[in-house]
Amino acid sequence: MEAVLFYIFAIGVVVAGAQVVLRRNPIYGAVSLVACFFFLAGIYVLLSAHLIAILQVMVYAGAVMVLFVFVIMLLNLKEEELGEMHVTTMKGIGLAAVLVLVGFIAWKALTPVQFARDMAVNEQIHGFGGVKAVGNVLYRSSVLPFEVTSLLLLVAVVSAVVIAKGKI
Amino acid sequence: MMTIGPVHYLVLGAILFTLGAAGVVLRRNAVVVLMSVELMLNAVNLTFLAFSRFPLVQNAPMQGGILQGHVAVFFVIATAAAEAAVGLAIIIAVFRSRTSINVDEFDSLKF
Amino acid sequence: MQAFLDSLIRGWGHDPQTWVWTQLIYVAFMGLFSFAVINFAAVTAGIFSWAERRVAGRMQSRVGPNRAGPGGFYQWIADAVKLLTKEDLVPTEADQFLFRIAPYFMMVGFACVFVALPFSHRLVIAEMNVGVFYIIAVTALIVVGIIMSGWSSNSKWSLFGAIRSAAQIISYEIPAGMALMIPVLLSGTLSTQGIIRAQGPWPWEWYIFHDPASFAAFFIYFISALAEGNRTPFDLPEAESELVSGYNTEYSGMRFSYFFLVEWGNMWVMSALATTMFLGGWQVPFLPVTDAADKIAMLSGGWTVLAELASIAIFTFKTLFFVFIVMWLRWTLPRIRVDQMMNMCWKYLVPVSFAAVLFVAGWMLVIHAVPALDWIMRIVLTAGGAITLVMFWLRTLQNIKDTGDKFDFTSNW
Numbered sequence: 001m002e003a004v005l006f007y008i009f010a011i012g013v014v015v016a017g018a019q020v021v022l023r024r025n026p027i028y029g030a031v032s033l034v035a036c037f038f039f040l041a042g043i044y045v046l047l048s049a050h051l052i053a054i055l056q057v058m059v060y061a062g063a064v065m066v067l068f069v070f071v072i073m074l075l076n077l078k079e080e081e082l083g084e085m086h087v088t089t090m091k092g093i094g095l096a097a098v099l100v101l102v103g104f105i106a107w108k109a110l111t112p113v114q115f116a117r118d119m120a121v122n123e124q125i126h127g128f129g130g131v132k133a134v135g136n137v138l139y140r141s142s143v144l145p146f147e148v149t150s151l152l153l154l155v156a157v158v159s160a161v162v163i164a165k166g167k168i
Numbered sequence: 169m170m171t172i173g174p175v176h177y178l179v180l181g182a183i184l185f186t187l188g189a190a191g192v193v194l195r196r197n198a199v200v201v202l203m204s205v206e207l208m209l210n211a212v213n214l215t216f217l218a219f220s221r222f223p224l225v226q227n228a229p230m231q232g233g234i235l236q237g238h239v240a241v242f243f244v245i246a247t248a249a250a251e252a253a254v255g256l257a258i259i260i261a262v263f264r265s266r267t268s269i270n271v272d273e274f275d276s277l278k279f
Numbered sequence: 280m281q282a283f284l285d286s287l288i289r290g291w292g293h294d295p296q297t298w299v300w301t302q303l304i305y306v307a308f309m310g311l312f313s314f315a316v317i318n319f320a321a322v323t324a325g326i327f328s329w330a331e332r333r334v335a336g337r338m339q340s341r342v343g344p345n346r347a348g349p350g351g352f353y354q355w356i357a358d359a360v361k362l363l364t365k366e367d368l369v370p371t372e373a374d375q376f377l378f379r380i381a382p383y384f385m386m387v388g389f390a391c392v393f394v395a396l397p398f399s400h401r402l403v404i405a406e407m408n409v410g411v412f413y414i415i416a417v418t419a420l421i422v423v424g425i426i427m428s429g430w431s432s433n434s435k436w437s438l439f440g441a442i443r444s445a446a447q448i449i450s451y452e453i454p455a456g457m458a459l460m461i462p463v464l465l466s467g468t469l470s471t472q473g474i475i476r477a478q479g480p481w482p483w484e485w486y487i488f489h490d491p492a493s494f495a496a497f498f499i500y501f502i503s504a505l506a507e508g509n510r511t512p513f514d515l516p517e518a519e520s521e522l523v524s525g526y527n528t529e530y531s532g533m534r535f536s537y538f539f540l541v542e543w544g545n546m547w548v549m550s551a552l553a554t555t556m557f558l559g560g561w562q563v564p565f566l567p568v569t570d571a572a573d574k575i576a577m578l579s580g581g582w583t584v585l586a587e588l589a590s591i592a593i594f595t596f597k598t599l600f601f602v603f604i605v606m607w608l609r610w611t612l613p614r615i616r617v618d619q620m621m622n623m624c625w626k627y628l629v630p631v632s633f634a635a636v637l638f639v640a641g642w643m644l645v646i647h648a649v650p651a652l653d654w655i656m657r658i659v660l661t662a663g664g665a666i667t668l669v670m671f672w673l674r675t676l677q678n679i680k681d682t683g684d685k686f687d688f689t690s691n692w
Contacts (some may be wrong), residue, residue, distance in 0.1 A: 002171075002172050003171065003172050006171060006172045006176060006188075010176075010180050010223065012172055013180065013184060014180075014183055014187070017184055017187040017188070017207055018187060020187075020191060020200070020203055020207060021187055021188075021190055021191035021194065021200075021204060021223065026197055026199045026203075027228070029197075029199075029200050030251050031221070033203050033206065034208070036210075040213075040214065040223065042208055043177070043180070043214065044217060046172070046220050047217045047220075048221065048269075049217045049220070049221075049238055049241070052213075052217060052238055052242070052245075054242050055242065056210075056229070056243055058243050059232065059246075059249050060206070060210075060245075060247075060248075063247055063249060064206070064248065064252045067252055067253065067256055068202070068252065068256065071199060071219070071256045071259060074197055074260065075199075075259075075260075075269060079250060081206055091194065091218060095187075095190050095261075097186070098186060098190065099183050099186055099187065102182050102183060102186045103179050103182060103183050105177060105181075106175075106179045106182040107175060107179050110174075110175045110178055111175060116169075118191065128235075129221075129235070129238060130239065134233055134235055134238045134239065134242070135234075135237060137235040137238070137239050138239050138242065139240075140237070142236075142239050142243075145243060149243060149246045149247075152246070152247065152250050153246060153249070153250055155250075156249075156250035156251075156253050156254050157253065159254055160210070160253040160254055160256070160257040160258070162214075163255075163257040163258055163260075163261050164256075164257035164260045164261060
């Protein structure tokens with residue numbers, strides 16, 4: 001079951017990710033990116049990272065991608081402004097070759113590595129990756145980074161408005 | 169093949185990262201470049217989560233130490249959201265003055 | 280759900296851990312539950328479409344559907360059959376692929392919510408520990424569907440409608456999300472069932488009357504949910520007088536019906552969520568269910584079934600009451616302007632919702648120190664709410680008497 005789901009999601013991630021890179025029209029790229037993030041959320045669930053999977057869908061599909069699509073529509077590029085496609089068949093084949101090579105190298109390099117154990121299954125950590133467990137770590141050992149993140153988001157909001165607005 | 173171990177997730181992360189890097193290098197459209205950066209960030213997230221569930225250290229600390237990976241992913245997601253907002257704002261500002269989002273044309277330090 | 284299936288498999292004399300067919304049974308029952316949920320959503324949305332037109336007819340002194348069946352009740356079936364058999368047109372200039380799949384995105388985003396929505400004490404498909412987050416997250420798919428449909432139609436009206444809708448929905452997600460965080464803060468769980476268990480059956484035990492900030496949060500949530508569902512007074516994305524029909528202008532037949540199914544079905548979703556988070560959900564009076572003690576489970580035999588039915592009835596009644604209020608608002612209020620809508624969200628609802636979360640966090644510390652204050656505040660707020668309702672009721676009765684209005688159930692309305 002897990003293997004079947006993993007391969008479905010993994011193929012989805014790679015195909016959708018390739019679409020982002022290879023599609024000429026950015027709208028298609030954005031839609032493929034949404035699909036890619038959904039498949040990735042499925043993979044995160046397989047890794048029993050439930051909270052992160054939900055956050056992934058909420059932040060990326062709900063907010064970031066809408067922002068991307070919004071900007072693409074706002075710029076509303078004409079056909080000729082999209083620029084000619086630099087990705088030719090040869091480059092596509094090259095990309096596929098690189099992907100296979102990277103996957104192969106990673107596979108060969110990682111296979112002899114001894115991984116300690118499966119934390120979610122063997123150690124019986126209760127609620128691994130759930131809200132309580134992650135929240136405990138987040139608020140116990142990373143309070144300062146957490147607070148700084150809120151500052152970062154505030155700065156991002158203000159700077160996005162300042163940069164994009166032109167005249168205030 | 170049938171049991172999914174850490175290597176599967178890590179290889180998927182490597183492939184996704186390569187895709188993102190290829191997008192940054194190959195594409196000229198600034199929006200697509202930003203989207204490829206998002207892909208790379210997500211590959212990193214996947215790696216964090218895989219190592220969080222399958223740690224390398226034999227006697228890794230319980231709960232607290234292991235779930236640090238999830239916390240890191242949490243921060244990456246927050247940072248990626250901020251990055252997308254600022255990056256797209258910059259693209260809009262540049263598009264106003266250059267009427268183009270081709271990254272090859274952004275070759276002067278001041279305009 | 281898994282526990283239920285495991286017990287079912289054990290009933291057949293197999294061990295769910297080792298039996299080969301266990302996974303297949305899981306998948307089969309997932310399919311069965313999805314089928315049931317999608318049909319529930321579709322039928323509810325259909326009946327709401329009829330009810331909405333009846334309510335509109337009543338409120339605006341005009342004729343609603345009144346020919347097919349008692350009170351025109353079969354009208355929604357006739358509409359559905361008509362929409363299903365209509366030709367499925369795709370404009371030549373439209374982007375074929377995106378145009379075709381956009382309605383499915385909306386449908387998926389809408390149907391997925393039902394997985395975490397409770398219906399009664401036991402009737403919930405999955406009790407997740409991230410339930411509320413999950414609901415907020417999958418609703419985001421609806422925005423993606425709207426944008427895709429608007430862009431792929433290759434029509435000005437659709438594009439304007441989609442951009443308005445996207446701006447509106449992602450803006451109002453912030454106050455809605457912050458308002459939903461208040462019951463989460465108070466109950467200490469994200470599970471929808473857990474939040475209901477943390478409340479009680481009586482009004483003063485509900486989160487809406489817990490403190491002034493949660494009272495405000497309820498209304499913030501309700502307004503934001505109206506905006507997220509593109510309901511009047513926030514139906515700018517489909518403003519008929521300016522945009523023809525908004526993002527669904529170019530659609531016809533079955534795909535068009537998906538958009539309306541989502542719109543009407545969303546009324547159930549938002550009302551059920553409001554009921555769950557703020558109004559005590561399915562809690563039955565005299566049979567409170569908490570994490571510590573489950574009075575319904577303690578009953579025996581037929582009484583359990585009766586209590587279960589009562590909890591379904593109570594939840595449905597509360598939800599339908601809010602569905603009615605949503606319809607009532609639609610046929611009473613005029614549409615607001617785009618700038619007014621954005622001002623309302625960013626200048627009023629967002630700051631107020633942040634302040635409400637802060638207040639609730641502080642209030643929890645206060646009542647932790649002085650528990651008596653908790654009950655005083657709850658009683659005062661409940662009394663205030665009750666008095667307002669009674670005054671409203673008396674005023675309405677007076678109005679009805681003055682105008683000599685009457686509602687005749689016996690004729691074909």
